Amino acid sequence: MSEPGRPPADAMTNPRADRVRDVAKLAGRSGRLKREQFFVEGPQAVREALQAHKECMDAGGSPIVESVYASVECLKRHPELLELTGYRNSKLHIRVASDMVLSAMTDTVTPQGVVAVCNFIDVPLEEVLAAKPKIIAMLCQVRDPGNAGTVLRAADAAGADAVIFSNSSVDIYNPKAVRSTAGSLFHLPVVRGVDLADVVAAAKAAGLGVLAADGYGQLNLDLLQDESAARAFEQQIPDSQYSLEQPTLWLFGNEAQGLAGEEMALADHRVAVPVYGSAESLNLGTAATVCLYASARAQRRAD
Amino acid sequence: MSEPGRPPADAMTNPRADRVRDVAKLAGRSGRLKREQFFVEGPQAVREALQAHKECMDAGGSPIVESVYASVECLKRHPELLELTGYRNSKLHIRVASDMVLSAMTDTVTPQGVVAVCNFIDVPLEEVLAAKPKIIAMLCQVRDPGNAGTVLRAADAAGADAVIFSNSSVDIYNPKAVRSTAGSLFHLPVVRGVDLADVVAAAKAAGLGVLAADGYGQLNLDLLQDESAARAFEQQIPDSQYSLEQPTLWLFGNEAQGLAGEEMALADHRVAVPVYGSAESLNLGTAATVCLYASARAQRRAD
Structure with a gap:
């Protein structure tokens, strides 16, 4: 994010962008299996995902969260999301996206302001x-x-x-x-x-x-x-x-x-x-x- | 029911009939409060309602179920529903209705074949x-x-x-x-x-x-x-x-x-x-x- 309170110049605003469609495909089983990824929505779930990601990265493991998309509004209300990506090992930054984009990603009428794409985390x-x-x-x-x-x-x-x-x-x-x-x-x-x-x-x-x-x-x-x-x-x-x-x-x-x-x-x-x-x-x-x-x-x- | 396997002549087939709309209004709180009634759907729930109705009527109480609407198909699969209304004190008979009618009554795309309108049963x-x-x-x-x-x-x-x-x-x-x-x-x-x-x-x-x-x-x-x-x-x-x-x-x-x-x-x-x-x-x-x-x-x- 460039400046708090304003959408940065690189904010995602096109709900038909390829990246948006790629995330949306994770709603279906075949889309998930193909990429071995899934998404989580909402501040609480994304916070848990980022926390798990942090613990895993700090321990030298492979990343759990691949990318995070959030509205400016949501980041204002939940500054802890920025903190959870802003540390040294994170290898993550949050992309700002419009509500239309977030809505298209998750196929929900009332998007929860933040979406994280995660790698499969199941174990043998x-x-x-x-x-x-x-x-x-x-x-x-x-x-x-x-x-x-x-x-x-x-x-x-x-x-x-x-x-x-x-x-x-x-x-x-x-x-x-x-x-x-x-x-x-x-x-x-x-x-x-x-x-x-x-x-x-x-x-x-x-x-x-x-x-x-x-x-x-x-x-x-x-x-x-x-x-x-x-x-x-x-x-x-x-x-x-x-x-x-x-x-x-x-x-x-x-x-x-x-x-x-x-x-x-x-x-x-x-x-x-x-x-x-x-x-x-x-x-x-x-x-x-x-x-x-x-x-x-x-x-x-x-x- | 006149003859098993065929819709009787008095089957309800018009989803816009007043009676259908009256049942549909029970989906909303104000509709329920006005009539002090609610509806239950599906063979299991209707069976439980009819069982409670039977026990109440046999004990000389006031009726729990006011009316029952069912498809011919459902009555064939669940003959116990007919048994539960066919006894002496029941004061009930099941009206046969088309799937369109049942669907309009309960605002569900896949109606469960039977709907019972019940009187409020809460107690002081x-x-x-x-x-x-x-x-x-x-x-x-x-x-x-x-x-x-x-x-x-x-x-x-x-x-x-x-x-x-x-x-x-x-x-x-x-x-x-x-x-x-x-x-x-x-x-x-x-x-x-x-x-x-x-x-x-x-x-x-x-x-x-x-x-x-x-x-x-x-x-x-x-x-x-x-x-x-x-x-x-x-x-x-x-x-x-x-x-x-x-x-x-x-x-x-x-x-x-x-x-x-x-x-x-x-x-x-x-x-x-x-x-x-x-x-x-x-x-x-x-x-x-x-x-x-x-x-x-x-x-x-x-x-």
Whole structure:
């Protein structure tokens, strides 16, 4: 930026420019796969992306953010975005763009003032398992981008070590999925495009227990939680079938159908979140939250 | 219906008919308030509405469902809808309507084949409190209809006794909110349009503790849960500040800002759901789920 408060001479104002179209193409799956990039929108998400970029660059890693486009208005309201790109290792500068350009990039009627193009940040499964994870969430055949993002955000809150998306799940780089993560996408490792059976085999080999979240599961999550609390108070628990204190890979299925029979068969146990009222079931985000928090609580108490 | 498989002669086919417009007006708040009615869409939600209607009529109450419109196709796939209206006390019959008509009624591009017009079902606060409730969820200034519905569904799953919407919250009869409840709207009493201070005063007088869910709260929900489990194992808990076993009114705030200072000041305590990872916060539905399940678990263990 040349002078605060005025659009600089090199501001992007043509919504039909090639660069604008290139960003817009990242809204579609094929566009993203071709460039191995995705975009994030809005001050909060871009801030998280830039923070992750900074940590990565400072550690000598490869760049996470490739470019940032923002309106003058947005930069005035969020000077921290300039700070986050203005340090020595950043290799970034923010291009000023008009609202029309930002709107054309993200196909939204009310653009949020800032867009960052990011390189894919998912990591190989081996890397996740080598780090001795204690809680992993895996999504199988989850179709709704909002649900995928919500589960990732809940996994972050519960302190999970990674989130894995099976090859039949929605793309986590989908703009709506990215938005639903509220920045959590940059907080914990993500693995994608992997086969459920491969993940389960590798996780078991790495010493993780595998639990399938299933409304009809034979193990009751509340019972497992109570047993875990009882162990903390040094009570004798006869015949406990699973200890929540142990490292666990949780499997979550499609929002409407849940996990398929052959998917559940891969797990050590099927665990139900009890429904106390007359709700037919819990929604995916809700069920995943309760499961992941149950593991987190048990493990932290045991630490 | 005259003959299965064919549209009967009196099928509604004109999307501009007065009756169609009357239903369509229920999509807006003023239209709903004028008629004190709302609509539900889709086989699952209509089934829940009809089930609630049946129970109410059998008990000599006033009707919940006023009318049902369905496509021939939908009735073929869901014969239970006909069964649920075909009994003696029902006072209902299903009008067959074309997809164009159903689409015009609900302003959706892909109509779900069936629409029911229902009378408002909310109840007075006094009725809820007289029933000696153990868990109540109250939403204050919640703006997003999807969030409101998700919290109601989670409250149903956790076995809550009622959900209360403050007068500054989104209308639970909004079509998107109704849809997000996945039928739970018909499972537990709902109170709406009430003032937070009035509700808190009445709840306290009825013996309920009042907890405000707040990311910055001084009480940690996990600690309260552990103390509750410890009591179940007859451990001594010195200085416990709140017992989750007691009847509780939970307050949840706006999805972005949370509860306002003066709202939190009305509660006995501010309770935080711990965030173990680096997520900035939990989303509303997630936080409410964890809180309501914590109460449910503690109370059921104490029973």
